[in-house]
Amino acid sequence: MNGLMNMASAVGPLAAGWGVHSVWMRRRLSVxxxxxxxxxxxxxxxxxxxxxxxxxxxxxxxxxxxLDGFKALNDSHGHAAGDAAIRATARSLAAALAPYRAAVVGRLGGDEFAAAVVLPYPIASSWLLRGVHDEITAPFRHDGRRLTVGASIGGALSSAVPAGAGRELPALLRLADEAMYMAKRGGGGCQTAAFTSRHTTTAGRRTGRPGTHTTPRGEAS
Structure with a gap:
């Protein structure tokens, strides 16, 4: 009996240590x-x-x-204002998507964001895009000033494309990227993707976007 108690007293701190380590690792991964x-x-x-x-x-x-006008905002008001615009955009996305059943939102880098949102029915996609645009382009406050940014938004609905690879995330991101480019060419706003691709793509993004170019054979380089 004493042996079992001694073993338990020895194992207890070790188990507690592993528990703390596990919590610490989960927090690090989350960050x-x-x-x-x-x-x-x-x-x-x-x-x-x-x-x-x-x-x-x-x-x-x-x-x-x-985001549209993000560089001009940085140049005019400083990088702190740009950081405030990024944080404001994150809050706006959360507010716009709160009514929906499930949503995932990410920052892809710089002033580009992405979301995947479960809809109750297909027609809701146009309402969602307008709501996202209205939230993001609303004024936000920084250093006592009211500032704004524009936004070009593209959306691709999974059930609006043929079943198969076209409904997988890379294909839908390409369609959304093309729709976003069309919105930007029109001065901003939001645009829903059509069924077929309008632009060639390189490494999963529309050819001609910064960071994409092709070799003479048309391969990504």
Whole structure:
């Protein structure tokens, strides 16, 4: 009996130590998966969770958001104002998507954001995009001033494309990217993707976007 008690007293601190370590590791992983400025999921974490939503629900809209006038805001008011715009955009996305059943939101980098949102029925996608645009372009306060940014937004609805690879996340992101580009060419606002691709793509993004180019054979380089 004394032997069992001695063993328990020895194992107890070790188990407690592993428990603390496990909690610490989970917290570190959670921090690594969240963008430190916006608090949103990072690209990899977003893509993992968005793919799960697409696998489980029939109507999911994939949304890409690119801020308009962000560089001018940085140049005019400083990088702190740009950081405030990123945080305000994250809050706006959370507010716009709060009424929906399930949503995943991430910051892809710079002033580009993405979301995957489960819809009750397909027609809700246009309402969602307008709501996101209205929230993001509303004024926010920084250093005692009211500032604004514009937004170009593209959306691709999973149930609006043929079944198969076209409903997987990379394909829907490409369609949303094309729709966002069309919105930007029109001066901002929101645009829903059509069924077929209007632009060539390189490494999963529309050819011609910063950071994408092709070799003479048309391969990504």
């Amino acid at each position: 690594a998966r969240h963008d430190p400025l916006s608090g949103l999921w990072t690209r990899d974490a977003f893509e993992h969770r968005a793919a799960r939503l697409l696998a489980r629900h029939p109507h999911v809209v994939v949304v890409l958001v690119d």
